[in-house]
Amino acid sequence: MAPPTTAKDNVLDAIVVGAGFAGLYMVHRLREAGLTVRGIEAGDGVGGTWYWNRYPGARCDIPSLLYSYTFSDDLAEQWQWSEKYAPQPEILAYANHVAHRFDLRRSFLFGTRVTSSHFDDAVKRWTVVTDRGDTFSARQVVMATGCLSVPKQPDYPGVDRFRGKSYITGLWPHEGVDFTGQRVAVIGTGSSAIQSLPIVAEQASALTVFQRTPNYSLPACNRTLTAEDVAAFRTAYPEYVAMLRMGQSFIPVFPRDFEPPQADLEAIAPALWNGDGLLSLVAFPNLVRSERVNAVAANYVRDRIAEIVDDPVLAEKLTPRDYPIGAKRACVDTDYYATFNRANVRLVDLRETAIVEITETGVRTRDETIEVDAIVYATGFDAMTGALSRIDIRGRDGLALNDVWADGPRTYLGLQVAGFPNFFLITGPGSPSVLSNMLNSIEVHVDWIADAVLHLRDRQLATIEATGTAQDEWVAHVNEVADQTLFPQANSWYIGANVEGKPRVFMPYVGDNYKQRIDAVAADNYAGFVLSAG
Numbered sequence: 001m002a003p004p005t006t007a008k009d010n011v012l013d014a015i016v017v018g019a020g021f022a023g024l025y026m027v028h029r030l031r032e033a034g035l036t037v038r039g040i041e042a043g044d045g046v047g048g049t050w051y052w053n054r055y056p057g058a059r060c061d062i063p064s065l066l067y068s069y070t071f072s073d074d075l076a077e078q079w080q081w082s083e084k085y086a087p088q089p090e091i092l093a094y095a096n097h098v099a100h101r102f103d104l105r106r107s108f109l110f111g112t113r114v115t116s117s118h119f120d121d122a123v124k125r126w127t128v129v130t131d132r133g134d135t136f137s138a139r140q141v142v143m144a145t146g147c148l149s150v151p152k153q154p155d156y157p158g159v160d161r162f163r164g165k166s167y168i169t170g171l172w173p174h175e176g177v178d179f180t181g182q183r184v185a186v187i188g189t190g191s192s193a194i195q196s197l198p199i200v201a202e203q204a205s206a207l208t209v210f211q212r213t214p215n216y217s218l219p220a221c222n223r224t225l226t227a228e229d230v231a232a233f234r235t236a237y238p239e240y241v242a243m244l245r246m247g248q249s250f251i252p253v254f255p256r257d258f259e260p261p262q263a264d265l266e267a268i269a270p271a272l273w274n275g276d277g278l279l280s281l282v283a284f285p286n287l288v289r290s291e292r293v294n295a296v297a298a299n300y301v302r303d304r305i306a307e308i309v310d311d312p313v314l315a316e317k318l319t320p321r322d323y324p325i326g327a328k329r330a331c332v333d334t335d336y337y338a339t340f341n342r343a344n345v346r347l348v349d350l351r352e353t354a355i356v357e358i359t360e361t362g363v364r365t366r367d368e369t370i371e372v373d374a375i376v377y378a379t380g381f382d383a384m385t386g387a388l389s390r391i392d393i394r395g396r397d398g399l400a401l402n403d404v405w406a407d408g409p410r411t412y413l414g415l416q417v418a419g420f421p422n423f424f425l426i427t428g429p430g431s432p433s434v435l436s437n438m439l440n441s442i443e444v445h446v447d448w449i450a451d452a453v454l455h456l457r458d459r460q461l462a463t464i465e466a467t468g469t470a471q472d473e474w475v476a477h478v479n480e481v482a483d484q485t486l487f488p489q490a491n492s493w494y495i496g497a498n499v500e501g502k503p504r505v506f507m508p509y510v511g512d513n514y515k516q517r518i519d520a521v522a523a524d525n526y527a528g529f530v531l532s533a534g
């Protein structure tokens, strides 16, 4: 580990925490504008999500051509994706390419975790402390800490007693894992499990999948990108970027629309199976607002599961029936349901039994002990607030973020929290965030934050801070639009239901025209924020 930084490096314009796609672009924007910036990243390299999640089958489920930065035409022109949905190593290579191309690594401290960030009103600066003893003073702090960056730790009794190998999908060993000939247990059936199970099943001698809630998954129909695909995208690219700048996106946050007649809905349902994945879901008008629309899409997927899975009893266990499609994050897979037709794969339905403990040799349920050589915990993340709650963040007058958020996160526009001047969140709760193509949302937030910081600098202003009133109104609006949807009907990580004791609040913003709204706020001299003189 490198020694702590020296005092002369430690007084900065801005600290950016995290070196995922958000942190990389944030450092780039601020540095290009002439600010002194330090990025701090817990991992030993860039890439965030794509640095940590190296489990077999990990890949994006937004098409790679869209899951790309748009801030640099040269970057977009020169980077070539190999597949419709690029695999994790390629997305990580892209993050490394960006870091290299824009010379970003020199601004980051790696292998370093931020432990606290305190605001001192007297000097209007933040003091940021790390786990290796650095202390920084910065005017601005940007949390690019990720919405899905804190994997849940398994908490079954006996976890540490297990003598085989244990893995967490979100903390996968860099050297890879070969399950050939092993008896493997996978706990969880979310996106990470759904991507990895078909590959683990090919290697393992026996695979036991522990399912708590069945999931809706759409086929990826992944394939190599052809020269024609790329040429067509390049032709459409200027228009695509123009749309993004105007606040439109190919992954709109579940558009509100008219409700077509049943026959029209049934006619578009087969598109769910054409490989457009999440794009085909958001093509269903009013999917997350109308039970009738939702039922058409959900039933279409249920019928496909019944067709694919040979054993009807097993098919029924794998079929989600008690929540609307899209209300939990839908998945995109390659051969997920078909994997259960394999002789070496078994499903344990945790609605019929329960895991009691992990023993030295396996997983004990109420009914039996299943002996395994390896356990994969694909049990998800402390989403959206987990990384922030693990840092001691204190704003004006020692106000602790964890206290302010004790009943659930509260933000103004998903960008700031009242009482925390010059403190910004990227894709924070109260913004479209995890409901969108996150690379687009990251760029929208980074640009907004960079513009706000430069606005302060150019006018020699000291701070920008959301007002309590603006925050209250925004939180009420976020809740109001969420309550008009079917999202509250599922026990999802969107509402914190996957973490025991976490307040149940729908965290992302599912309303319309988000970018137009935040741009209008900036244009109106940052309405809802107080800008104070130095």
Ligand code: FAD
Binding pocket: 017, 018, 019, 020, 021, 022, 023, 040, 041, 042, 043, 047, 048, 049, 050, 051, 053, 058, 059, 060, 061, 062, 067, 112, 113, 114, 115, 144, 145, 146, 147, 148, 149, 192, 387, 391, 426, 427, 436, 437, 438, 439, 442
């Ligand atoms: P992250 O990539 O999570 O980076 C945050 C970084 O902050 C991490 O590296 C973490 O180590 C660091 N950090 C956190 N706390 C601290 C601290 N205290 N000190 C120092 N460093 C800290 N989104 C899509 O739109 N499309 C997809 O197809 C898609 N696929 C996904 C697949 C997986 C397996 C997962 C888990 C998520 C996926 N997502 C997808 C969401 C994905 O998280 C975002 O697309 C995007 O990569 C987030 O980038 P980020 O920089 O905001 O956060």
Ligand code: NAP
Binding pocket: 059, 060, 061, 062, 148, 169, 187, 188, 189, 190, 191, 192, 193, 195, 210, 211, 212, 213, 329, 331, 332, 350, 378, 379, 380, 381, 434, 491, 493, 498
């Ligand atoms: P997840 O969606 O939260 O899934 C976790 C799974 O583990 C769920 O099936 C959950 O069941 C189960 N689980 C959790 N705790 C459990 C327990 N104690 N006992 C038994 N089962 C338990 O997590 P994830 O699969 O890592 O995905 C998280 C998000 O990351 C996704 O929703 C998506 O946004 C993103 N992601 C995307 C991709 C992609 O395709 N590009 C891949 C991976 C992840 P319940 O449903 O009952 O809680």
